[in-house]
Amino acid sequence: MAIRVAGALESKPKKGVVDPIELLGRTILRARVLEDKLGNLYRAGRIVGGVYLGKGQEALSGAGGLALRKGDIFAPLIRDMAGRLGFGEPMVDALRAYLGSRLGPMKGRDGNIHRGDITRGILPMISHLGAMVSTVAGVLVAKRMKGEKGRVGLTCAGDGATSTGSFHEGLNLAAVEKLPLVVVVADNGYAYSTPRERQFACEDLVDRAKGYGVEGHGVDGTDPMACWKVLQHAVERAREGAGPQLVVGKLLRLCGHGEHDDGSYVEKKIKSSERGRDCLKVMEEGIKKRGQEKEWQGWREEAQREVEEAVAKVSAEPVPDPFEEDWRATQSDGMAEVMVAS
Amino acid sequence: MSVTYLDAIRSAQEKALRDDPRVFIYGQDVGKFGGAFKATKNLAEKFPGRVVDSPISEDAMVGMAVGAAMEGMRPIVEMQFADFSTVGLNQMLNHAATTFWRTGKPCPMVLRLPSGGTPGSGPFHSQSMEAIYSHYPGIVVMTPATVEDAYTMLLEAIELPDPVVFCEHKLLYYHLKSEALPESAVPAFRARVVRTGRDITCVTYSAMVHEAVAAAEELAEEGYEVEVVDLRTVKPLDTDTVLASVARTGRLLAVGESWPWGGASAEVVARVASEGFELLDAPPKRLNAKDTPIPYHPNLWAAHRPTAVRIAAGLREVLRY
Numbered sequence: 136m137a138i139r140v141a142g143a144l145e146s147k148p149k150k151g152v153v154d155p156i157e158l159l160g161r162t163i164l165r166a167r168v169l170e171d172k173l174g175n176l177y178r179a180g181r182i183v184g185g186v187y188l189g190k191g192q193e194a195l196s197g198a199g200g201l202a203l204r205k206g207d208i209f210a211p212l213i214r215d216m217a218g219r220l221g222f223g224e225p226m227v228d229a230l231r232a233y234l235g236s237r238l239g240p241m242k243g244r245d246g247n248i249h250r251g252d253i254t255r256g257i258l259p260m261i262s263h264l265g266a267m268v269s270t271v272a273g274v275l276v277a278k279r280m281k282g283e284k285g286r287v288g289l290t291c292a293g294d295g296a297t298s299t300g301s302f303h304e305g306l307n308l309a310a311v312e313k314l315p316l317v318v319v320v321a322d323n324g325y326a327y328s329t330p331r332e333r334q335f336a337c338e339d340l341v342d343r344a345k346g347y348g349v350e351g352h353g354v355d356g357t358d359p360m361a362c363w364k365v366l367q368h369a370v371e372r373a374r375e376g377a378g379p380q381l382v383v384g385k386l387l388r389l390c391g392h393g394e395h396d397d398g399s400y401v402e403k404k405i406k407s408s409e410r411g412r413d414c415l416k417v418m419e420e421g422i423k424k425r426g427q428e429k430e431w432q433g434w435r436e437e438a439q440r441e442v443e444e445a446v447a448k449v450s451a452e453p454v455p456d457p458f459e460e461d462w463r464a465t466q467s468d469g470m471a472e473v474m475v476a477s
Numbered sequence: 478m479s480v481t482y483l484d485a486i487r488s489a490q491e492k493a494l495r496d497d498p499r500v501f502i503y504g505q506d507v508g509k510f511g512g513a514f515k516a517t518k519n520l521a522e523k524f525p526g527r528v529v530d531s532p533i534s535e536d537a538m539v540g541m542a543v544g545a546a547m548e549g550m551r552p553i554v555e556m557q558f559a560d561f562s563t564v565g566l567n568q569m570l571n572h573a574a575t576t577f578w579r580t581g582k583p584c585p586m587v588l589r590l591p592s593g594g595t596p597g598s599g600p601f602h603s604q605s606m607e608a609i610y611s612h613y614p615g616i617v618v619m620t621p622a623t624v625e626d627a628y629t630m631l632l633e634a635i636e637l638p639d640p641v642v643f644c645e646h647k648l649l650y651y652h653l654k655s656e657a658l659p660e661s662a663v664p665a666f667r668a669r670v671v672r673t674g675r676d677i678t679c680v681t682y683s684a685m686v687h688e689a690v691a692a693a694e695e696l697a698e699e700g701y702e703v704e705v706v707d708l709r710t711v712k713p714l715d716t717d718t719v720l721a722s723v724a725r726t727g728r729l730l731a732v733g734e735s736w737p738w739g740g741a742s743a744e745v746v747a748r749v750a751s752e753g754f755e756l757l758d759a760p761p762k763r764l765n766a767k768d769t770p771i772p773y774h775p776n777l778w779a780a781h782r783p784t785a786v787r788i789a790a791g792l793r794e795v796l797r798y
Binding site for chain 2: 240241242244245249251252253254258259261262263266267268269270271272273274275276277278280281300301304305307308311463464465466467
């Protein structure tokens with residue numbers, strides 16, 4: 136069932152045609168520039184809470200976000216800045232969540248990577264791994280019941296998340312219901328500090344697709360255009376009714392688990408292997424070979440401007456105020472219980 | 478024609494399915510089979526595609542409902558037994574319960590829990606889960622004790638914009654009967670004074686209401702008038718009705734079928750002690766099951782849970798102070 140695709144970065148752009156290489160290239164760049172900035176802001180003490188970056192995973196993640204359309208559902212995990220930007224999440228939403236602006240989608244009640252906007256189809260993840268698989272399945276069941284056709288849901292996971300019962304239950308449920316769900320697993324070598332050999336015993340996670348009765352697609356997650364092709368194909372298969380799709384990208388997390396972690400446990404051998412390639416560099420080299428070195432530089436500068444403008448804007452925004460907070464966790468009448476002790 | 482507590486639950490679901498296209502039922506064996514307790518009997522035939530069998534995946538069942546609720550549906554998830562909902566706790570407590578707070582968007586869903594002990598059910602088919610769910614913000618927890626409440630409160634639960642845990646007591650399913658389905662309801666989130674009395678207040682909920690009423694009848698023969706308050710909904714807790722009753726009687730026994738550490742009965746005692754201390758003529762007491770897993774053999778089970786006899790003894794103890 137598993138297919139493997141090799142990318143092609145050498146194709147030339149054509150006038151008047153959307154160039155997937157440019158689309159994905161710019162998305163990877165925007166994500167990297169923004170995340171570099173977030174790392175700096177973290178070290179400068181400007182961030183409330185932790186910072187979790189997706190360095191090295193931008194091609195796989197971004198290709199997933201870009202493969203979706205408006206009206207689809209995207210449920211990212213912690214390393215999916217590129218997917219979020221590709222799907223259309225405004226950059227200011229990310230900064231509002233990280234810098235604690237009251238104007239953000241979570242209003243300071245939740246932060247950083249947990250942000251989401253249900254009205255835009257971006258589900259706000261909870262920290263418990265695997266939980267979003269069944270949740271996206273639920274959105275798709277609801278859409279089917281409402282007669283809404285042609286929608287796809289895509290959710291992301293890491294190799295660590297595949298060890299949870301929640302991941303298994305969710306994917307199995309989606310397979311039973313034959314839902315248009317795409318599950319993208321970034322097999323990035325480590326779950327926090329635990330190497331993949333301590334996480335699962337099968338050779339390749341994509342082989343599990345057969346066991347679930349879903350279509351599986353393995354891809355070199357460091358090869359941007361291979362990611363593009365596989366994600367385009369998987370989303371198309373889901374959309375045409377072929378049921379859930381399991382995409383497994385092999386790559387390496389090129390940073391610590393969070394910015395508090397130096398990732399010193401990552402073995403040198405794996406860093407210098409094919410798996411340890413930086414998708415951004417692969418992209419850059421391909422773009423240069425295409426003769427678009429100037430464009431690439433322009434895109435980078437554009438991304439830098441966008442990030443700086445967004446940081447400046449969000450830095451001036453109001454922070455949450457406990458006295459203006461209504462402290463209600465439910466909407467039901469009579470639920471605002473005022474406890475004497477509080 | 479009489480209506481059982483279980484009939485009321487089935488009828489409420491049928492009415493909701495008929496009246497509201499957003500409602501659907503998801504659970505193990507709920508489809509053609511009609512559910513382990515037959516709470517969805519014939520509903521799959523009447524509402525094709527809306528009463529759906531799930532895999533044995535409690536986590537994914539609740540997670541699926543969370544997603545469907547976010548997308549505007551009104552899912553009802555039937556757990557086969559309340560005890561198994563522990564497997565789905567993460568999705569309920571960390572996902573459903575936090576959604577409104579985190580996002581400002583509602584997550585309206587009902588988690589139906591066939592709860593409480595029956596003879597021979599043992600440690601894993603007898604639990605009362607209201608304490609765990611009530612501890613977490615963001616969830617309404619209902620514990621109906623009567624046929625009327627089973628019907629009207631389930632309809633309310635389905636209409637509420639919040640996630641609701643609906644604890645229905647298995648011991649009441651077949652034996653508790655009423656003449657007909659109710660046409661009116663006690664206001665939502667309000668406790669109900671089941672029996673008035675001037676000497677002591679017994680606050681309880683779910684199946685224990687019936688044990689408390691039997692204990693009150695026993696004490697009436699001894700000349701004591703026991704006021705029995707049925708909380709109906711344990712979260713939010715109707716502190717006003719409880720305090721008003723204690724103001725009349727000056728004494729309190731809170732009873733719960735669940736374990737003694739924490740929980741609804743502990744919350745009642747804590748609130749009365751801190752907010753109504755001067756109303757009390759005696760230390761407020763509470764009575765719960767023993768602090769062990771729930772026993773299988775009926776001899777042990779009957780001694781494990783509060784019963785009318787034990788409640789009567791508890792009431793006498795507070796009255797004697």
